[in-house]
Amino acid sequence: MIDDLTDTDLAAMATAVAPVDRLPLDRGVAALVEGEPVAVFRLSDGAIYAIDHVEPFTGVPVLARGLVGSVGDVPTVASPLHKQRFDLRTGVCLDDPDHPVRTWPVEVADDVVHVVHDPHLHSSANPEGPPC
Amino acid sequence: MRRRKLLVAGNGMVGQRLVDRALATDLFDIVVVGEETRPAYDRVALSSWFEGRTEDELSLCGPDVLADKRAEYLLGRRVDAIDIDRRTVTLDDDTVHDYHELVLATGSSPFVPPIPGHDLPGCFVYRTLDDLAAIRERAEGRTSGIVVGGGLLGLEAANALRALGLDTHVVEMAPYPMPQQLGEGGGRMLARWVDLLGVHLHCDVTSERFAPGEDGSVAALHLADGAVLPADVVVFSAGVRPRDQLAREAGLEIGDRGGVLVDDTLATSAPNVWAVGEVAAHRGRCYGLVAPGYAMVDILVARLSGGDERYEGNDLSTKLKLLGVDVASFGASTADGDDIDEVVYHDPVNRIFRRLALDAATGRLLGGTLVGDASGYELLRAVTLGDVDQPAELPAYVLPATVRPPADGELPDNALLCSCNAVSVGIIREAVADGAGTVGDLKACTNAGTSCGGCVPALGALLKTELTSLGVAVSSALCEHFDHSRQELFALIRFRGHRTWAEVLEAHGTGRGCEICRPTVASILASLSNGYVLDGDQAALQDTNDHHLANMQRNGTYSVVPRVPGGEITPDQLIALGQIAKDFGLYTKITGGQRIDLLGAQLSDLPLIWQQVIDAGMESGHAYGKALRTVKSCVGSTWCRYGVQDSVGMAILLEERYRGLRAPHKVKMGVSGCTRECAEAQAKDVGVVATESGWNLYVCGNGGRSPRHADLLATDLEDDQLVQAIDRFLMFYIRTADRLQRTSVWLDSLDGGIDHVSDVVFDDVLGIAGELEADMDRHVQTYECEWKATLADPERLSHFVEFVNAPDERSTPVWITERGQKVPG
Ligand code: SRM
Ligand SMILES: Cc1cc2nc3c(=O)[nH]c(=O)nc-3n(C[C@H](O)[C@H](O)[C@H](O)COP(=O)(O)OP(=O)(O)OC[C@H]3O[C@@H](n4cnc5c(N)ncnc54)[C@H](O)[C@@H]3O)c2cc1C
Ligand code: SF4
Ligand code: FES
Numbered sequence: 001m002i003d004d005l006t007d008t009d010l011a012a013m014a015t016a017v018a019p020v021d022r023l024p025l026d027r028g029v030a031a032l033v034e035g036e037p038v039a040v041f042r043l044s045d046g047a048i049y050a051i052d053h054v055e056p057f058t059g060v061p062v063l064a065r066g067l068v069g070s071v072g073d074v075p076t077v078a079s080p081l082h083k084q085r086f087d088l089r090t091g092v093c094l095d096d097p098d099h100p101v102r103t104w105p106v107e108v109a110d111d112v113v114h115v116v117h118d119p120h121l122h123s124s125a126n127p128e129g130p131p132c
Numbered sequence: 133m134r135r136r137k138l139l140v141a142g143n144g145m146v147g148q149r150l151v152d153r154a155l156a157t158d159l160f161d162i163v164v165v166g167e168e169t170r171p172a173y174d175r176v177a178l179s180s181w182f183e184g185r186t187e188d189e190l191s192l193c194g195p196d197v198l199a200d201k202r203a204e205y206l207l208g209r210r211v212d213a214i215d216i217d218r219r220t221v222t223l224d225d226d227t228v229h230d231y232h233e234l235v236l237a238t239g240s241s242p243f244v245p246p247i248p249g250h251d252l253p254g255c256f257v258y259r260t261l262d263d264l265a266a267i268r269e270r271a272e273g274r275t276s277g278i279v280v281g282g283g284l285l286g287l288e289a290a291n292a293l294r295a296l297g298l299d300t301h302v303v304e305m306a307p308y309p310m311p312q313q314l315g316e317g318g319g320r321m322l323a324r325w326v327d328l329l330g331v332h333l334h335c336d337v338t339s340e341r342f343a344p345g346e347d348g349s350v351a352a353l354h355l356a357d358g359a360v361l362p363a364d365v366v367v368f369s370a371g372v373r374p375r376d377q378l379a380r381e382a383g384l385e386i387g388d389r390g391g392v393l394v395d396d397t398l399a400t401s402a403p404n405v406w407a408v409g410e411v412a413a414h415r416g417r418c419y420g421l422v423a424p425g426y427a428m429v430d431i432l433v434a435r436l437s438g439g440d441e442r443y444e445g446n447d448l449s450t451k452l453k454l455l456g457v458d459v460a461s462f463g464a465s466t467a468d469g470d471d472i473d474e475v476v477y478h479d480p481v482n483r484i485f486r487r488l489a490l491d492a493a494t495g496r497l498l499g500g501t502l503v504g505d506a507s508g509y510e511l512l513r514a515v516t517l518g519d520v521d522q523p524a525e526l527p528a529y530v531l532p533a534t535v536r537p538p539a540d541g542e543l544p545d546n547a548l549l550c551s552c553n554a555v556s557v558g559i560i561r562e563a564v565a566d567g568a569g570t571v572g573d574l575k576a577c578t579n580a581g582t583s584c585g586g587c588v589p590a591l592g593a594l595l596k597t598e599l600t601s602l603g604v605a606v607s608s609a610l611c612e613h614f615d616h617s618r619q620e621l622f623a624l625i626r627f628r629g630h631r632t633w634a635e636v637l638e639a640h641g642t643g644r645g646c647e648i649c650r651p652t653v654a655s656i657l658a659s660l661s662n663g664y665v666l667d668g669d670q671a672a673l674q675d676t677n678d679h680h681l682a683n684m685q686r687n688g689t690y691s692v693v694p695r696v697p698g699g700e701i702t703p704d705q706l707i708a709l710g711q712i713a714k715d716f717g718l719y720t721k722i723t724g725g726q727r728i729d730l731l732g733a734q735l736s737d738l739p740l741i742w743q744q745v746i747d748a749g750m751e752s753g754h755a756y757g758k759a760l761r762t763v764k765s766c767v768g769s770t771w772c773r774y775g776v777q778d779s780v781g782m783a784i785l786l787e788e789r790y791r792g793l794r795a796p797h798k799v800k801m802g803v804s805g806c807t808r809e810c811a812e813a814q815a816k817d818v819g820v821v822a823t824e825s826g827w828n829l830y831v832c833g834n835g836g837r838s839p840r841h842a843d844l845l846a847t848d849l850e851d852d853q854l855v856q857a858i859d860r861f862l863m864f865y866i867r868t869a870d871r872l873q874r875t876s877v878w879l880d881s882l883d884g885g886i887d888h889v890s891d892v893v894f895d896d897v898l899g900i901a902g903e904l905e906a907d908m909d910r911h912v913q914t915y916e917c918e919w920k921a922t923l924a925d926p927e928r929l930s931h932f933v934e935f936v937n938a939p940d941e942r943s944t945p946v947w948i949t950e951r952g953q954k955v956p957g
Binding site for chain 2 (some may be wrong): 015016017018022023024025026027029030031032037040043044058060061062065066067068069070071072075076078080081083085097098
């Protein structure tokens with residue numbers, strides 16, 4: 001996490017999305033970050049995650065409209081089109097590791113959620129493999 | 133062992149399996165040379181490319197496979213020569229590569245019979261993705277197709293041509309299709325299925341020549357019997373030939389009928405050169421299936437790692453879905469003659485043919501063919517191979533599953549379940565015992581079901597039996613977050629009076645919920661309280677369509693379907709809908725439910741569109757909800773000379789009563805004005821058919837995937853008796869059905885079936901009729917149009933913005949124009 005940022009630093013490195021309390025709980029919203037669609041989720045435990053809004057199987061920007069849930073301890077969103085689930089923390093697709101999405105760092109400053117212009121692609125698939 | 137350099141010629145299905153298995157030993161550095169420009173893909177599933185499976189989905193090499201530094205892929209390149217003494221190969225770009233071990237996995241190529249005109253433009257083979265792309269391009273805008281060859285692949289190709297919109301003919305020299313595998317009875321039965329599909333089959337005839345049209349490409353096929361068939365697109369499927377050219381030129385020994393001769397160790401006649409897959413001739417025979425190739429790879433890799441396994445040949449039994457029809461053959465499938473007793477089941481009505489061939493002297497099962505119903509295949513095959521003792525009642529196994537339940541549960545460990553990947557029943561049992569709990573797990577652990585997919589239903593059935601016998605309750609739990617079934621949860625929520633998701637999760641669940649339990653709870657809360665479905669914490673529960681009160685389309689835009697009760701609509705409303713479609717650039721279509729779909733709306737336009745719909749006196753049609761959809765009607769006594777009751781009036785009354793009612797699945801109704809039944813009411817969840825003195829009530833019909841005619845529940849009801857019966861019926865269903873269970877499936881799972889429903893609805897045996905009616909009353913009293921409720925509240929409206937931080941921006945899907953309207957590109 002990035003501490004001690006001045007407002008100007010943040011403005012240069014990140015895009016404001018919305019005040020925290022405007023984000024619905026356990027649901028996503030889409031934002032435009034430097035022209036790219038990003039899905040931002042606020043969970044009922046307070047965590048906020050951002051991943052690509054574009055669903056990698058179809059290339060259609062809809063992930064923010066998926067259902068939030070959990071698989072074990074993993075917070076997930078399920079694609080609204082065909083229900084593949086993505087790990088909100090890493091962007092890894094639990095149903096098909098070959099189709100990850102990028103994650104975007106999130107910062108909250110003055111109660112406003114910001115998405116930092118620094119997307120990551122985690123390639124590590126399910127580290128445990130199938131249960132056998 | 134020191135690392136060795138393994139060179140693989142050919143990157144098809146078997147070549148890639150070899151790479152995967154060899155990498156797993158970590159003994160080799162690998163170079164793969166593949167003539168096709170793309171890495172290996174699932175050729176067995178090739179035809180699914182026409183149905184929308186993408187190249188990526190068909191690929192056998194994920195990014196992690198291609199990224200593995202220990203294997204180098206030289207694609208779009210061909211091995212042209214082998215120098216056995218120097219242990220090098222030369223590629224078509226003249227580069228030379230050395231090897232310690234060379235494996236030929238060059239597969240086969242389709243045989244094109246030398247019929248004059250066979251090389252005209254418009255003639256193709258059916259083997260690679262490039263072939264399919266070329267066929268699709270050629271088919272564009274054309275009308276007729278020919279397949280030469282009525283074998284397995286020929287029929288598959290014919291089905292593909294038909295799906296491309298071509299009027300398709302298959303020309304086969306034998307008197308019926310698939311003679312070698314199915315024999316006469318099976319072949320002729322298959323011909324009936326082919327006919328049913330609308331593909332024209334010409335058997336017992338040869339092709340004489342192809343004639344070009346004006347543009348010089350193929351246009352007609354002249355048959356030996358004088359017939360001339362239109363031929364815009366021609367596909368040859370007359371068998372395959374092993375690609376042994378390379379080996380011939382290098383002086384390797386070749387089988388009598390072609391193919392690179394290998395011994396039981398898969399060694400060719402040259403040192404350090406091996407062959408696997410379709411190109412290998414083992415004991416003189418080449419196999420045209422993937423399973424033997426995979427089996428050869430296992431043996432070869434074991435050998436190259438120091439083992440002494442031998443390849444003993446493969447059984448040729450197969451079971452597959454051909455043109456949607458189950459077809460199987462096993463053992464000496466077409467054995468015939470004086471020393472054979474045949475047991476035959478022949479049902480031309482349902483197009484089922486099953487034949488078992490028994491040794492007349494000993495009664496032992498030698499083989500058989502199954503067409504139209506392949507149940508029992510796994511067991512029968514295991515008996516033929518001697519893996520299972522022959523059951524005493526074996527001849528009875530000739531009966532199809534509808535007549536005699538299959539006995540698959542008795543399969544022994546060594547019976548083969550997935551033939552493509554050689555996975556036995558025992559391996560599946562082990563995997564289940566080790567914790568695999570879903571078909572997905574089993575695929576990942578054992579590879580079973582990952583090629584042709586034909587064994588997946590058997591896999592699912594075995595999994596269920598195994599889990600049950602291991603004492604793992606095959607639970608009715610909704611998902612990992614709730615231990616209850618939907619029915620139990622409904623009772624709990626109703627009894628405890630929960631009103632929010634938070635209360636329900638806290639009291640009965642764990643974790644954060646998921647895409648299964650969230651919409652289920654949402655639906656129960658909506659059935660019980662009828663509040664606005666997007667308020668409070670319910671918003672986060674709604675599935676894709678419910679969440680924006682519209683159906684999401686494949687490009688992320690939405691459809692708007694206003695309610696048209698009973699299908700009755702005024703001219704002004706029709707004009708209004710047309711104007712709305714024009715204003716917002718929407719595609720319009722009459723739906724199968726007697727109303728009008730406006731498609732292609734942007735998320736942020738939805739409220740504006742709804743406003744205009746409401747201004748025109750219409751409202752939400754709940755096409756997005758598991759809720760009442762439509763009440764279809766016929767014109768009835770108002771217009772029709774046969775009508776005996778006002779079916780339109782009754783349909784409107786019912787639609788306005790039950791609109792917005794949330795249920796475990798969607799609910800459809802129909803009302804016909806007489807027994808001619810023009811409204812197809814008996815295909816609906818609730819069907820009403822007029823009689824001279826009232827209405828007959830039918831319930832639990834279904835169209836869709838598994839159509840079911842509705843059952844008659846009562847006759848000659850008066851209007852208010854009818855409404856009361858439907859109130860009770862619907863609420864009873866909503867209380868007791870499982871998630872996503874239509875009334876038809878629910879009825880089949882209900883103890884006592886239709887009689888029980890009748891007892892509850894008319895005799896109130898459960899003493900709940902009062903409650904059911906009160907629940908429905910509350911629904912009717914509190915109904916409001918969700919679109920209107922959204923428009924009335926700025927807070928709710930704020931939900932319908934595409935990008936929170938850029939309300940004026942919207943995504944830009946690609947549109948193309950088709951028949952004068954825009955559709956997704
Ligand atoms: C629009 C329409 C097709 C059309 O252009 O005519 C349609 C479109 C869809 N149908 Fe349908 N069905 C439509 C009439 C039907 C009919 C015919 C009828 O109602 O008379 C049937 C067979 C009758 C039946 O349901 O018993 C039908 C059986 C299905 C099924 C299979 C249900 C089953 O029990 O097997 C599904 C899948 C499901 O619900 O799980 C389905 C699902 C769908 C979905 C919702 C798929 C989806 O989730 O995206 C489609 C939504 C398209 C969209 O986004 O707008 N649709 N669908 C029809 C809308 C009728 C309406 O006015 O509301
Ligand atoms: C439409 C279709 C449906 C099928 N359905 C089934 C089914 O249901 N069940 C089943 O078991 N089987 C089925 N098959 C057969 C199955 O696909 C083959 O048995 C399997 O692909 C054989 O694998 P292979 O690696 O031996 O050959 P291939 O998959 O043909 O691969 C050989 C590869 O080597 C390349 N090559 C050839 N020569 C050279 C060279 N000199 N240098 C470099 N590369 C070279 C070729 O271009 C090709 O890519 C089907 C086949 C088709 C076409
Ligand atoms: S069902 Fe009867 S009343 Fe209705 S349109 Fe058909 S014939 Fe006429
Ligand atoms: S039999 Fe083909 S995948 Fe199992």
